[in-house]
Amino acid sequence: MSNRPVRVRFAPSPTGGLHIGGVRTALYNYLLAKQLGGKMLLRIEDTDQTRFVEGAEEYIIEALSWVGITIDEGVGVGGPHAPYRQSERKAMYMDYAMQLINLGKAYYAFDTPEELDAMRQNLESEGSAFQYNAATRTKLNNSLTLSEAETKAKIEIGTPYVIRFKVPPKEEIRFKDIIRDWVLVHSSTVDDKVLMKSDGMPTYHLAHAVDDHLMEISHVIRGEEWLPSAPLHVLLYRAFGWESTMPQFAHLPLLLKPEGNGKLSKRDADAGGFPIFPLTWTMPDGKQAIGFREEGYLKEALVNFLAFLGWNPGTEQEMFSMDELITAFSLERINKAGAKFDIHKAKWYNQQYLKLSSDEDLAKTYLPDYELDKAIKLTHLFKERVTFPQEITQETAKLLKIPATYDEATVASKWNVDAKNGISAFQHILPTIENFVADEIKHALSDELEKLGIKMGKMMQMLRIAIMGTGVGPDLMLSMEIMGKDEVKLRLEKALFELPKLL
């Protein structure tokens, strides 16, 4: 059971944009597969036709590929167990369900959704919950209470039915979860879940168990929301006689709201001003939910951040490339408790990875309209000051525009005789600076100021205002170098004309 080849799967439903928690689940699956030389499968669980959303599958594939999760087998790439879309495997699930019926481990049920709802509501008003199980199934409308002939007749005339699993009574279900260790549940608390729906489609429970078995999945790594139904799944494996090859389970801690309590939702993301989808997702109604990619997150940063939400290597290393994650990862080091989603850390990672990116690469993609040399200089100027790469574009645009206004508060406090004389002096010597580069500009300026007895600190702030309009920004000398002598001359003239008017 544990020495089988490692085969894991990510099995999302195509119901919309891929939640960031799903990306983490896929990532953990991928890390384990790569580390152990196994295979990563992508299976699309589209058994609920009512929730199917056009484009979701393509989106999932693109999202995984963007973060660097490569699929060895599955939708989009094919493989020996094709098809990998459950809707295309529809016919076989009924065969498996029939197997259980013939074994007496499943039965037909004719109760209508309305009848069941009514019973639920009734019991709920009394403070208890309805369960379709050993205690109630003998009183309900199913093949256990009907005669064989009656059942047959009902089916023949087309009465809608479902197939339910007959949970064995009085059994301790014990299974080992890699993250939570042994979990013990009594079979009396698990319901006779529907296996086949009346539309002929299997439910998740049947479909995933059958597929995981057929696809020889070795580890089921999924969210904690599946933990309560895991006992049912174990029972299913037993009923089919597949227990010896049952996958190992690992139920991942949930991603929680940044503040307050509960599962992380789209709402929280909107409220917190951060994305919840890896890529921008366009909803059927045309509304868009921005993605991490479009927001400016680098995939390396997202992956590193996500990997650390619920897992850590046990060392003090914070930065991990995908390859490093693959070697360091282990299911045993995953936490049990849910992790609050704090976007601050993601931004920090982004900044770190941005600093690590090459100036040239960034320049080419974020400043494509500039001559490469200049673009590289600009990138260098801004790279370490911003969180997102597109800010390089924005900051560049600001830098290269002659200031329309000047920061009045700073002008009010810094404009003095020294500043005025210093700026004028700088304007005068400007033509004499042959090689207009940062170092030369700085030397020329400080030499001149020394002659005049003006301290550099007395006028630098005002010089910055004169050139840039604002009191804060990147290295001024470098900025001037990039904009060029003529531009600086122009700005000084304008400033000397405008600034006195502000007093």
Next chain:
RNA sequence: GGUCCGUUCGUCUAGGGGUUAGGACACGUCCCUUUCACGGAUGAAACACGGGUUCGAUUCCCGUACGGACUACCA
């Protein structure tokens, strides 16, 4: 309500019967600096509570509290 899972700084977490309970993000202060940022240094900041077990419990056990997930012919 029932079942299951969980609980170390504000957040992500390390650790684990005897520790000054460690790191990272965020925050404060200082240094660097023409400003801001980066970087460096530094500070504040945590074992939910109550019982056991033990020479000793944050660590093991049991309760309680709190939180979460699930409780669909959704996944």
